[in-house]
Amino acid sequence: MSGALPRPQEGLDGPPDTRGPTAPVPGSIFALGWLALGLVILGTIAIILVHAQRSGPISQLCVDQKIEPRAEGARGVCSIVESALSRQETFVLLAGIAVGVLAMVGGFSRYRSMPSRRQREHCIAGAVLGIQAAALAALMLLFRGGQVGAFASNFLNLSYVSGRIGDFASAARITLTLAFTGEIGGIVIGLFLSMLALSSRRVVRAPARAYINFFRGTPLIWQLAFAYFGVALGLDVGVISPLVIAWAVFSLNTGAYAAEVFRAGLQSIERGQIEAARSLGMSYGQAMRYAIVPQAVRRVIPPLMNEFVILIKDTSLITVMGLVASQRELYSVGRDIYSATYNATPFLMSAMGYLVVTLPLIRLVNAIEKRLRSGLVSIAGAS
Amino acid sequence: MQSPDSSIIRLEGVHKWFGNNHVLRGIDLALNLGEVQVIVGPSGSGKSTLLRCVNLLETPTLGRVTFEGRDITDIRTDLNEVRTHIGIVFQAFNLFPHRTALQNLTLPLEKVLKLGSDEARERALEQLSRVKLEQKADAYPGQLSGGQQQRVAIARALAMQPRLMLFDEVTSALDPELVGEVLQVMKDLATEGMTMMVVTHEMGFAREVGTRMVFVDGGVIVEEGDPREMFASPRSERLKQFFSQIL
Ligand SMILES: Nc1ncnc2c1ncn2[C@@H]1O[C@H](COP(=O)(O)OP(=O)(O)OP(=O)(O)O)[C@@H](O)[C@H]1O
Ligand SMILES: [Mg+2]
Numbered sequence: 001m002s003g004a005l006p007r008p009q010e011g012l013d014g015p016p017d018t019r020g021p022t023a024p025v026p027g028s029i030f031a032l033g034w035l036a037l038g039l040v041i042l043g044t045i046a047i048i049l050v051h052a053q054r055s056g057p058i059s060q061l062c063v064d065q066k067i068e069p070r071a072e073g074a075r076g077v078c079s080i081v082e083s084a085l086s087r088q089e090t091f092v093l094l095a096g097i098a099v100g101v102l103a104m105v106g107g108f109s110r111y112r113s114m115p116s117r118r119q120r121e122h123c124i125a126g127a128v129l130g131i132q133a134a135a136l137a138a139l140m141l142l143f144r145g146g147q148v149g150a151f152a153s154n155f156l157n158l159s160y161v162s163g164r165i166g167d168f169a170s171a172a173r174i175t176l177t178l179a180f181t182g183e184i185g186g187i188v189i190g191l192f193l194s195m196l197a198l199s200s201r202r203v204v205r206a207p208a209r210a211y212i213n214f215f216r217g218t219p220l221i222w223q224l225a226f227a228y229f230g231v232a233l234g235l236d237v238g239v240i241s242p243l244v245i246a247w248a249v250f251s252l253n254t255g256a257y258a259a260e261v262f263r264a265g266l267q268s269i270e271r272g273q274i275e276a277a278r279s280l281g282m283s284y285g286q287a288m289r290y291a292i293v294p295q296a297v298r299r300v301i302p303p304l305m306n307e308f309v310i311l312i313k314d315t316s317l318i319t320v321m322g323l324v325a326s327q328r329e330l331y332s333v334g335r336d337i338y339s340a341t342y343n344a345t346p347f348l349m350s351a352m353g354y355l356v357v358t359l360p361l362i363r364l365v366n367a368i369e370k371r372l373r374s375g376l377v378s379i380a381g382a383s
Numbered sequence: 384m385q386s387p388d389s390s391i392i393r394l395e396g397v398h399k400w401f402g403n404n405h406v407l408r409g410i411d412l413a414l415n416l417g418e419v420q421v422i423v424g425p426s427g428s429g430k431s432t433l434l435r436c437v438n439l440l441e442t443p444t445l446g447r448v449t450f451e452g453r454d455i456t457d458i459r460t461d462l463n464e465v466r467t468h469i470g471i472v473f474q475a476f477n478l479f480p481h482r483t484a485l486q487n488l489t490l491p492l493e494k495v496l497k498l499g500s501d502e503a504r505e506r507a508l509e510q511l512s513r514v515k516l517e518q519k520a521d522a523y524p525g526q527l528s529g530g531q532q533q534r535v536a537i538a539r540a541l542a543m544q545p546r547l548m549l550f551d552e553v554t555s556a557l558d559p560e561l562v563g564e565v566l567q568v569m570k571d572l573a574t575e576g577m578t579m580m581v582v583t584h585e586m587g588f589a590r591e592v593g594t595r596m597v598f599v600d601g602g603v604i605v606e607e608g609d610p611r612e613m614f615a616s617p618r619s620e621r622l623k624q625f626f627s628q629i630l
Contacts, residue, residue: 270475270477272473272475272477273477273479275440275473275477276473276477276478276479276536277479277491278440278463278466279438279440279466279469279470279471280466280467280490280491280495280539280540280543281463281464281466281467281491281495281496281543282463282491282494282495283463286494286495290479290490290494291479291490294481295479295480295481298481
């Protein structure tokens with residue numbers, strides 16, 4: 001090696017990569033870690049898919065596992081049981097453990113002596129992946145010793161959901177529509193309420209506080225039931241769809257939480273901003289509208305999105321209302337099929353439906369928060 | 384009835400309490416058109432509070448403030464209108480960070496003075512070039528140095544065409560090498576005949592530009608007069624002590 005210190009390369013944007021190259025040993029430990037995890041996860045999926053191709057009557061193995069041969073979806077459940085208990089699966093799990101342990105031992109025993117940062121990271125990452133693979137495989141081995149048949153027929157009987165995909169899709173639409181319109185309503189109410197709650201006059205503040213505290217202090221499920229049974233049905237206010245009532249309650253409820261979010265956001269703007277605006281002759285309303293609110297809006301986006309994620313899940317509470325089939329959202333649809341079949345697979349389907357929506361949203365919130373923290377937004381992106 | 388009064392701003396018997404903290408203890412002060420009043424005093428003596436009572440950012444607990452013969456402490460006064468005639472510049476700049484330098488100037492011109500956008504823009508650019516920042520018109524405050532931000536803040540106040548300008552330690556938050564450019568803008572303004580009240584720790588500026596000086600301590604005006612005379616021969620013990628501490 002020469003004694004010259006490395007210099008930044010010309011014509012490259014960003015800092016140079018100083019992690020250094022990897023080497024055969026750490027590189028292969030890293031690869032082993034991935035291999036172990038891939039074996040366990042992808043291997044299992046592949047085995048399930050291969051077994052799913054089978055048709056015809058169910059095997060003795062499945063009968064032993066107490067699967068009723070003439071039950072609905074028995075063939076599908078059986079193929080899952082067959083794959084879980086197959087020799088191929090045993091091989092995949094044991095191989096996953098072996099490779100995983102190899103990566104773990106190799107990585108942890110060597111990472112200290114690695115000469116570059118990238119080599120060290122490859123050793124550690126390989127070892128961690130190996131641990132994950134071995135742990136997962138061990139869990140699955142343990143699970144295979146239990147009631148695989150009962151588990152598969154209760155949770156993985158796809159015949160109960162396969163014909164209902166359309167129902168789940170329209171339920172997802174109702175869930176999203178309710179959450180989205182409820183959030184919009186809540187933001188409008190919340191912005192208005194927060195201004196009242198920030199007033200220096202007690203007579204203005206008090207009703208706003210009472211509203212906020214009431215909706216934050218009572219359970220949402222109570223609010224829904226009260227509005228539907230107590231008000232809509234009890235007072236006989238005419239035929240209103242339960243979904244409209246639900247939307248109103250979600251708006252009112254979210255309004256209380258959004259008001260607190262906005263209040264915190266508005267209060268986080270330095271006092272000098274409103275003083276500057278007022279001393280230029282702006283009225284309180286103008287100062288709010290042109291100077292304070294535009295700055296506060298940026299700071300409240302992440303907490304409002306978190307509220308939105310919460311609301312998506314809370315729409316499931318409308319199940320307390322009397323819903324006809326076409327009004328069911330994700331949770332109700334799953335629970336409904338369960339009531340008809342006493343099979344829990346639809347519940348898992350509901351969970352998948354929620355996750356499909358909430359996971360990207362959660363990622364988005366985290367990304368925006370990171371951006372806000374790094375201060376990029378405060379310079380760029382003026383309205 | 385108001386007696387005929389040549390002063391643009393007059394404070395009479397102004398007291399201010401923050402809770403039980405008696406910060407201003409009877410301030411009497413008057414300023415004629417074209418004067419540059421410098422206000423000096425130790426930290427916490429109430430200088431900022433005094434200045435903020437002039438445009439009613441703080442409401443005096445007791446006493447009267449008269450602007451151009453109008454009692455603006457009268458609760459029926461349209462303060463928004465009064466404030467368009469009194470510019471103020473703060474130690475912390477207080478530019479709107481979500482708007483460019485130019486937009487910081489045009490916002491009040493359009494929304495308060497109701498100028499058309501072309502006219503507002505023209506007037507804003509004129510003021511930005513007065514503080515030598517026309518080339519920074521489209522920069523956001525976060526992209527400007529402290530000195531540049533403070534000059535934009537001065538331009539923003541001037542664009543309203545105020546008849547009185549208030550400055551509250553406008554150079555105190557600046558790196559030493561940026562102080563000069565802001566003081567220069569203020570000197571030019573004084574030369575052009577702007578009536579100014581300036582709270583400052585810059586004694587050179589006070590001596591050179593001030594036509595009058597008041598020394599505030601403990602919420603009262605301890606001594607006032609011509610700045611050069613006060614520097615040359617302070618009468619009160621407290622002013623002597625103050626000078627010995629900061630000079
Ligand atoms: N908004 C407020 N609420 C409560 N107390 C305040 C407020 N503003 C100022 N004070 C108090 O009033 C007193 C005088 O403050 P002021 O800012 O007027 O002093 P100052 O002379 O400007 O000091 P400095 O040179 O440090 O700026 C201080 O004791 C301060 O704590
Ligand atoms: Mg001060």
